[in-house]
Amino acid sequence: MKSKTEKIAVIGGTGKEGKGLAYRWARAGYEVIIGSRKLEKAKQAVEEISKMFPAEKTVVISGEENNDAAKEGDVIVITVPYKFHEEILGQLKPFVQGKYVLDVTVPLVPPKVSTVHIPKNGSAALCAQSILGEDVRVISAFQNISFELLLGNEAIDCDVLVCGKDKSARQLGVRLVDDAGLNAWDAGPLENSIVAEGLTSILIRINKKYSSKSAGIRITGVKNKST
Numbered sequence: 001m002k003s004k005t006e007k008i009a010v011i012g013g014t015g016k017e018g019k020g021l022a023y024r025w026a027r028a029g030y031e032v033i034i035g036s037r038k039l040e041k042a043k044q045a046v047e048e049i050s051k052m053f054p055a056e057k058t059v060v061i062s063g064e065e066n067n068d069a070a071k072e073g074d075v076i077v078i079t080v081p082y083k084f085h086e087e088i089l090g091q092l093k094p095f096v097q098g099k100y101v102l103d104v105t106v107p108l109v110p111p112k113v114s115t116v117h118i119p120k121n122g123s124a125a126l127c128a129q130s131i132l133g134e135d136v137r138v139i140s141a142f143q144n145i146s147f148e149l150l151l152g153n154e155a156i157d158c159d160v161l162v163c164g165k166d167k168s169a170r171q172l173g174v175r176l177v178d179d180a181g182l183n184a185w186d187a188g189p190l191e192n193s194i195v196a197e198g199l200t201s202i203l204i205r206i207n208k209k210y211s212s213k214s215a216g217i218r219i220t221g222v223k224n225k226s227t
């Protein structure tokens with residue numbers, strides 16, 4: 001796939017994190033489809049995101065019901081609360097075969113959101129891969145980036161760990177993170193995703209304990225990132 005030719009469908013793109021990612025990718029020149037359970041809600045989110053750009057900037061964003069968004073997208077991004085993760089993946093399974101699915105899900109279990117929860121498959125991303133099957137390439141990323149930061153234009157003081165089913169999934173994930181304006185690291189196979197997912201609970205705890213809103217992570221000590 002060539003750079004910026006993918007259509008990105010953001011499932012649950014009417015929500016906080018989905019809107020933030022949609023904004024970032026539209027800004028970078030990707031065609032973005034906002035998915036929702038309700039078409040009207042999707043169109044309303046499209047209007048909100050479009051208003052974030054100056055009138056002279058051309059952005060391509062549309063709204064669809066989730067299944068239609070998944071049918072049209074080349075990369076399907078999952079941004080629904082963990083409680084509905086399995087259900088939405090089961091629903092989308094027929095429409096994402098042969099495609100890339102980028103899962104942003106953090107397996108938080110309220111009210112204990114600052115305690116790491118390990119799902120039955122080992123991570124939310126592995127659970128997604130197991131539900132969707134071998135013909136889908138799952139990518140995991142963005143778990144440690146809060147929506148407020150994505151919706152702003154300031155530099156974000158947090159790196160992004162990218163895990164994926166295979167090398168091509170990780171390469172695409174790294175590019176999508178870089179194009180969203182963040183610093184990506186290839187963090188290996190989906191088995192490693194639980195570390196990124198779990199870090200979110202630790203960051204929530206740090207934010208609470210130290211009265212902060214934007215605790216993040218940085219990988220240090222790497223001199224040549226291109227290798």
Ligand SMILES: NC(=O)c1ccc[n+]([C@@H]2O[C@H](COP(=O)([O-])OP(=O)(O)OC[C@H]3O[C@@H](n4cnc5c(N)ncnc54)[C@H](OP(=O)(O)O)[C@@H]3O)[C@@H](O)[C@H]2O)c1
Nearest residue numbers: 012014015016017036037079080081084105106143146147
């Ligand atoms: N918020 C953050 O800062 C943040 C940071 C990192 C990762 N994440 C992860 O991103 C995901 C979304 O978080 P969020 O804060 O954006 O959530 P949210 O705003 O509460 O919800 C996102 C969207 O999920 C959809 N949704 C709600 N109930 C649903 C159901 N029963 N079935 C299918 N879809 C449903 C809704 O879309 P429609 O009503 O339009 O269908 C809603 O707009 C979570 O997995 C979270 O762990 C969030």
